[in-house]
Amino acid sequence: MFDFENQVSLYATFATAFLGLYAWLLARDRTQRHDEPPYYPYLIPGLGHVFRYADNQRFYLNARRYFSTRQPYSLRFPGNKAYVISDPADVTTVYRNSTALSFDTYIERGIAFVYGVRPLELGSPAGTPTLRDVVAGGTAVNGTVVENSHVYSRRHLLQESALEDLTRRTALEISRLLDAYKSGEEAIGLHRWSRTILPTAVTNAIYGPRLLKAHPDLIDQIWEFDDSFHKILSRPPFLLREVYHTRQELYRIFSDYVRDDDQGERMREGALGLATARAENLKEAGSSVQMRAGCEIPLFHALHANATPTAFWVLAYILVTPGLKDRILLEISPAFRTGTTGNDEPDIDVTYLVSPNSCPLIHSCLYEALRLTSGSLSTRLVEKPTSIGAYTLYPRNAVFVPSRVAHLAEDHWGPDVLEFDPDRFIKRPEELRPGNMWLRPFGGGATICPGRRYAGNEVKLFVAGVLRRFEVELRLGEGVPPVDNSIPSAGMMKPAHDLNVKLIPRDLHV
16 A cells, blocks of 8 residues: 555656646647747637637737737637638738638638538529629529629629618618507616617518518527527537527528428518529529528528627617717707608608718717727638738638727827727727727628618617617616627627616607
8 A cells, every 4th residue: 555655746746747747738839830920819729719609709908908919819628720810911811812712712712601501501502693693694504692683782782873762671671660660657778678669670670571470580580599509619519408499480481481382472572683693593493492591591680680689789889878869869859750650651861870970979989889899800721821910820720800999098098098989989080990900890892781871770770760769768867788708609799788768658649
């Protein structure tokens, strides 16, 4: 039997061997080319940053403080690495290298992984027409869903006539829903309420009225998916049963919507091309109903996941900031008309409201809320060696471009960087110029979000409609809730808790 000293000696030997092996594995795991961005420190060989990265938003800000500059750095994940680029000058280089740093390849993999669209289905069969051929008159024989999405998204979200029609329809739906809302005596959660009213209006405007009539649970299903889909990126499949079930429910609903029979056609009555164009062209390319349904889910998710929380944040900041609500009401009042309730025209001059020239304050509030609460993350896949300053990015690794580091940079925005200043972009209009890498809530470069103008329009319509129709009461001392840093976000961040308000209808006839 070992005596005490022998036991201590044995344990020490085991500990020394373990620590030596650990140090060797860690050093080997951190080995990289001399000109690659340095690793942000991690402790577990092989797994690297996979657990710490789950705390998405604090992660990037903590790394910024560690390096003391906005230099590129590397993250380690099982089987690969990612380069993080946050300095605005370096971000410009990333966006300009659209061939060497591929957006489409990375997003295709994300769509397959998160939304369950199988990789083999992401390209059109050889020799068949693609969306680019049919919609844009292009010459491409093959083209992925991602590539072709940009074609039809730009057509339906950026062309003036299409954007005007979509915005007008959305304004009408928002007006109808707000006019029909029956407020009670009890306080409601503003975030939860916004997640019902605005998505319903947008869905009816784009997909027609029959989709939600047939599937009234759709809005709840997309929020249930939105609240948990990040788990797919960091948890094993056996822990994802509820997320996969919700995703399957979305497949069921959209399979019903894109089906080929008379019932499917009736359900799509009144829909815009934004909701039907891709499915029609995928059908021409021979894709299954399941495939078409799967490709609609990312679009539907994107339509709501960012604009709706933005509307909440803008409203919350306006309500909490002393005197701002009255200033906004004064600015937007010329946009409203009377005598249109129940007609096929909204009660608001849409052009007047959404123009930064006629309504600069609400426009500034929109972008200030985006600056403070956006966690947008642009992603790329390195296809060819690419130089970023003194460093080289190598193929088969990812590139992450987080916006929040620039949005909260005190050396650019000033000592009040963490405060909501409703006039910030009135005082500094140059910050809203295209290509400003200090402010990029919608991404940038060739893949900048094609829905950015529509998203801004719907947020302004909703905020103006609520303030016009309701006197919104806050509890004494109630403030804007903090962002929830515990949930990874590639777009707008959620509040850590709701903001309770009372909605008291105004007498608009006085």
